[in-house]
Amino acid sequence: MPLVQAFVFAAIGGVFGVGVTVAGRVLTGREAWSLEPVVTVGYIFALLGWLLGIGVWDQWAREWLGLPVEHRQHRGWARYFAFTTDHKVVGVQYLVTFVALFLLAGLLAMLIRIELMAPGMTFMGLGTYNQVMSLHGIVMVAVAVATIIGGLGNYTVPLLIGAEDVAFPRLNALSYWLVPPVAILLIGTFFTGGLDTGWTAYPPLSDVNAAGQVLFNLAVITFGLSSILGGLNFLVTIATLRAPGMGWGRLPIFVWSIFAASLISLTATQFLAAGLMMILFDRLLGMAFFRASAGGDPLLYQHVFWFYSHPAVYIMILPGFGLALEVLSHFSRKPLFGYRLVPGGFIAIVVLSFVVWAHHLFTSGMSDALHGPFMVTTELISIPTGLVFLSALGTLWLGRLWLTTPMLFGLAFVFNFLIGGLTGIYLADVPTDIHLQDTHFVVAHFHYTIVGGEIFALFAGIYYWFPKMTGRMFSERWGKVHFWWMFLAYHTTFIPMFWAGIHGMNRRVGDYPAELGDVNLFISVAAFVMGGSFVVFTANVVWSWVRGPRAVANPWRAHTLEWQVASPPPIENFPATPVVVGSPYAYGVPGAVHAVLTTAPAHTPAASGGAQAEPAGPALAADSA
Amino acid sequence: MPGWTHKTDETVQHMSDFVLPLPKHETAVAVHGAAVHEHAPASSLSRNRVGLWWFILSECFLFLAFISARYYLLGLERPAELNQALGLGLSLLLLVSSLTAYRAELGAQHGDRRRLLRNTATTILLGLVFLMGVGYEWSEALVHFPPSEAFGTVFFSLTGLHAFHVLSGVVLLALVYWNARRGRYDSGSIWGVEASVKYWHFVDVAWVFIYPTLYLVR
Structure with a gap:
């Protein structure tokens, strides 16, 4: 074992x-x-x-050391608990781990909402509240960073580009196995005095608080390492392993978004590691990075931290964009609108994301001269984001929408992210931000972009690829129940939060003025209802994985490569390297073909799993008959 | 649970035009043959090379964070007690070690095991002397600018971070030496040599930025 x-x-x-x-x-x-x-x-x-x-x-x-290595291939269940190099196994490992963490951190959110139901400390102490709030924050940040990229990205990117695996399969397994120690350390913070800084770990508090902070820093540095190595693997995979004919102009848009997000995780994450290391150096070696009394400056941390953490929100949302556009095109049965512009938009977002960090510091006391420039750069990001948005709307325009569960989540992404984006303007503008900083307006805003945006896209992706990953169909009816339940409860929860924030509801504090009691009670009840929707999701997914009807190779009749092989795909993915000859989104274009799959291997000898791989052509023909 | 089946309404039925045609075997092979020339998946060596460059880019950001901390906290200030002769000497030492590392790689490329071994050993030795020099420098620095004050903080963290990289480079080169002794680079892949040497050059170049940041500004 x-x-x-x-x-x-x-x-x-x-x-x-x-x-x-x-x-x-x-x-x-x-x-x-x-x-x-x-x-x-x-x-x-x-x-x-x-x-x-x-x-x-x-x-x-x-x-x-020049010794022979073992190439053990575990089979069945055991491979999910071993150092397995198959990207499909790693993808499922990531996905299951992080969905479980998502549900756990969701329970922490429920605890937060219980406390906030009434003014005064009713359910837990202020210290416990800080710990619960901090842990909810950091686990959800990890979920937002890793679930789409590590889970869905690992599973689908090699399939989407016609490759057999990622560029460095062992590095991929290593990236995943760095995650369990992170979880153990974060749990360990409870036993070492707790973590009370919020996920941002600002000094001077993080320089002097209980030892739980050290565990937190080690955990996040480890997670950062995993994120860096994962990003590196995607960059090399996408740059070097595309099937013949899969030029950059034919890449499925989800692959493009993973490429863009990986550029950020590869580089910016080092700044998070650096900032947390500086805290460790201060605490363990008596250094003075953030101790003002010895010539340090706590503001340095905020700069270093947000130099990572603002780009990090694009690590979260870019794959969400890609996933939503992917789903919108397949289920509108239309080519992706403005395909050539969207990758340009992604890259522009990546570049701009590195020059906006100080908009988190408008009220921190940094030089006033920096306010204007960072306000302008922040607002510039709305231009490439608008391009992506336009592509989504243009794709839907006059499409024949097939309203399956993944499509509903994709459509909700467009709607939710619009609200998230528009409310962001008030936080980018200095005058309004100074009023709204550190209120629940900010909480509502980033929950609209990350939950309403990324997490809705994540669910779109989970439902979309569920048949491919498990070989089973989920229950469409219960999928729709999950969608409407979550969608309605989500808006009921977060819309009032904007109002509460404008009226002075502070974030990160367990207590608040009595006159905000009613709105908070309302938000809490809505949040509990929203929490219930995930029971439906979990039941549907678990039940369907075990008992659902077998899925055909291509239930959505999509063009992209992953649907042209069996569900789930055989271990080597394709019987022979596919040859890409056209766009992945040429729906409704007469005679358009994305790729040609040879059933007889061209150069590689037939692998052992080949018998399982149905020839693509006949499978499709049977499908449409 | 009811509701498993997906609707196959006419929207779907009308979508027959996106179904891939069954390829005739000859056609597929012809297309394949043509495409391979313009764009074939890369070999494992070029994959490794691309990966190493991305890794080095990532590492640059780590050093960048600490270098920018120096300028943020201290601007261009620098204490007079820095041992300039030692700093210059260590920098020259590291530059020379890049030359020997390069010659080691050249030896591997030419299948010249003795040249590879000799130059790898020299590089390791220079690396170790560099580390001892840093250790001596630290003993002086502890007196003049301890890590508990601002310049000491950036000095010890930057040189420490860099020394850790030098140490890891020495370990990699030691593995190269071990494998070279057993003739594992005489035929076939010398990627291990190439990667370790490139990494060594990177650590060297990082110092080229750290040295002026600590010793020379203003």
Whole structure:
């Protein structure tokens, strides 16, 4: 069992790290035990042990020493609990893990709403509220960063571009197996004094609070590493493994959006790691990055942090854009409107996202001279975003909309993101932002972009690819119940939050003025109703995965490559490398063909799983008969 | 649970024009043959190369964050106690080590094991001397600008971050040396050598930016 081995290796590494630290402290004449350094060094070695144990040693590191590596291929259920290199397995691992985290962090949101039902502290103390709010924040940020890219992206990108796997399959498995230690550390914060800074971890508080902060920093740095390596893998995969004929002008738009988002995760994430490292250096080595008394400056952290974290919202939303456009085109049965402009819009968003960070600092006390420029750059982003939006509307225009569950979520994305985008203008403008900063107006705004935008797109993607990933159909009826339930409850929850924010409802605080009691009670009830919609989703997905009817290869009759192979696809994806000859979205164009799949392999010999792969042509013909 | 079936209404029935035609075997092969020349999936070596460059770009941002912290906290200030001779000496040392690393790669490319070994060993040695130099520098720095004040903070974090990269480069080169001794680069792939040497150059270039940031501005 690789998991057992991983835990054993992690324990050995942890004990070694702790031992080294204690020994070092004793030798340098300090007190033997100090929690924070011991935890930090112990964790670093435990993490190394964990990775080596899960499979890096057997399948990878031996190669560096010139030893033969094992190519173990686990089958059945075991492969989901092992260092498996198949991108489809890694995708499912990511998806299941992060959907589970999404539901857990959703429960934390329910706790927050229970506390906020009435003014005064009614259900938990202020300290507990801070911990619950912080943990809800950081877990949801991780979910927003990793679920579409790591889950759906890993599963579908190699299929969409006609490749057998990602460029670095072992690195891909490594990216996933970096995630469980993150979860363990975040849970560990509860036992080490808790995390009370919110997910942003601003100093000076994060320089001096309980040891839970150290665990948080280590967790997020580890997650950042996973995100960087994942982004690198996508960039190389998309740049080098496209099937013959799959030029940049023929890439499905979701692939483009993953490419753009990966550019950000590859580069900007280093700034998050740097900022959190600086906090660790301050705490563990007595450095003075953020200690004003010793020549440091807490504002430095806000700059470094938002240099990552503003681009990070585009790591979250760009794949959402791609996914929504993908679904809108397939289910409008129309070519994607303005296909050539959208990737340009994506890249423009990437570039601009690096020069807008200080709009988070309008009330922080930074130089007034920076207000104007950052207001302008922030508003410039609405131009490429508008291009994407126009593409969505143009695709829908005069289309023959097929209102399946994925399409409903795709349409909702367009509607929700419009509200999210428009309310963002008030936060980009300095005069209104100074009034609205740190209120529930901001909370409502980013929940409109990330939940209303990305998470709705995520559900569109989950329903859209569910037949491909599981080989089963979900219940369309219960899918629609989930959609309408979530959609209506979502708006009922978040629209009043704008109002509460304008009237002075502060964010990140468990208590509030009594006159805001009614609106908060209303929001809380609506939030509980919204929470219920995920029960429908979970039941539908679990039930259908086990008992649903078998899915055909191409239930949506889509053009893109992943639908031209069996559901689920065989391990090598395609019997032979497909040849791309046209646009993936040429719906309604007479005689248009996206790709030609040869059933007889051209150069590669037939792999063992080949028998399972139905020849694409006959499968399609049977479908449409 | 009822409601499993998806509706196959006329919207769908009318969509027969998007169905892929069954390819005639000959046609498919002909198309394939033509397309391969203009654009074939890349080899594993070129994949690795592209990946390494992206990785190096990513690492640049890490150094950039710490370098910008220096300018943010201190502007162009710098203490007079910096050991300029040592700083210059260490920089020259690292530059020379890039030359020997390059010669090691050249040796591998020519299948010249002795040249590869000799130059790899020299590079490792120069790297270790560099690290010892940094250690000596730290012992002086602790007295003049300890990490508990602003310049010490940026000095120790930048040199420490860089020294960690040098150390990892030394480990990689040691693996290259180990494998070269066993003749594993004599025939076939020398990607291990190429990657380690490129990484070494990157660590070197990073220092080219860190050195003036700490020692030379103003």
